[in-house]
Amino acid sequence: MDAVDLIDRAAFEAALATALDRAGLVDRDLALLLLAIPEGRGPAPEIVASALWLHVRTNDIVCHLGGRMFGILLDTDADGARVVASRIQAFVGDLLAGPTWLGLVAGTGADWTADGMLASASTALSRALDAPGGRIEVGVGSGPPGGPSGQGRARWPGPGAPRRS
Numbered sequence: 001m002d003a004v005d006l007i008d009r010a011a012f013e014a015a016l017a018t019a020l021d022r023a024g025l026v027d028r029d030l031a032l033l034l035l036a037i038p039e040g041r042g043p044a045p046e047i048v049a050s051a052l053w054l055h056v057r058t059n060d061i062v063c064h065l066g067g068r069m070f071g072i073l074l075d076t077d078a079d080g081a082r083v084v085a086s087r088i089q090a091f092v093g094d095l096l097a098g099p100t101w102l103g104l105v106a107g108t109g110a111d112w113t114a115d116g117m118l119a120s121a122s123t124a125l126s127r128a129l130d131a132p133g134g135r136i137e138v139g140v141g142s143g144p145p146g147g148p149s150g151q152g153r154a155r156w157p158g159p160g161a162p163r164r165s
Contacts, residue, residue, distance in 0.1 A: 006049055006063055008063070012065070012073070015061050015073065016073055019061075020117065023108065023109025027110060029109075030075060031077070031080070031084075031104060032071065032072070032104070032105050033088070034104075034121045034122060034125040035048075035101070036101045036102075038098070043096075045064060045070075049062065051091060057075070060073060060074050072088075074106075077106060082136070085102050099135075101125060103122065103128055105120045120140050121139055123139055
């Protein structure tokens with residue numbers, strides 16, 4: 001499978017919103033990982049996309065967000081997401097022969113909106129990218145700014161190009 005076979009950003013955002021709605025009805029946890037691949041390092045995004053499928057289950061969603069950025073929606077809690085993130089970080093780090101950065105957020109579906117979860121994961125990824133070497137940064141787990149209603153929620157600016165090389 002290559003990155004062209006992955007769902008696009010719009011489909012990923014819609015799938016995230018639907019998954020959060022469903023998870024909120026049954027008080028189930030979800031986690032979101034954002035992965036940045038530094039420019040000019042390692043294999044093409046298509047190779048990374050294929051590698052990501054080795055570390056997720058069939059009910060998880062992997063998306064090539066564009067450039068060298070990927071999103072992964074996991075049907076798990078924060079502890080499970082940390083395990084998956086660590087495996088992805090190690091495996092992709094081996095592919096790149098260098099550090100890998102991830103932003104992670106998790107919580108019950110009722111605690112999040114899609115925009116809020118993406119904004120928090122993006123903020124966590126930005127903090128990870130500011131650290132030397134590879135890092136997994138965990139975002140705020142209490143939902144978007146303004147509480148579960150989503151009022152005052154941050155807009156997800158979308159991922160920029162990774163800053164580390």
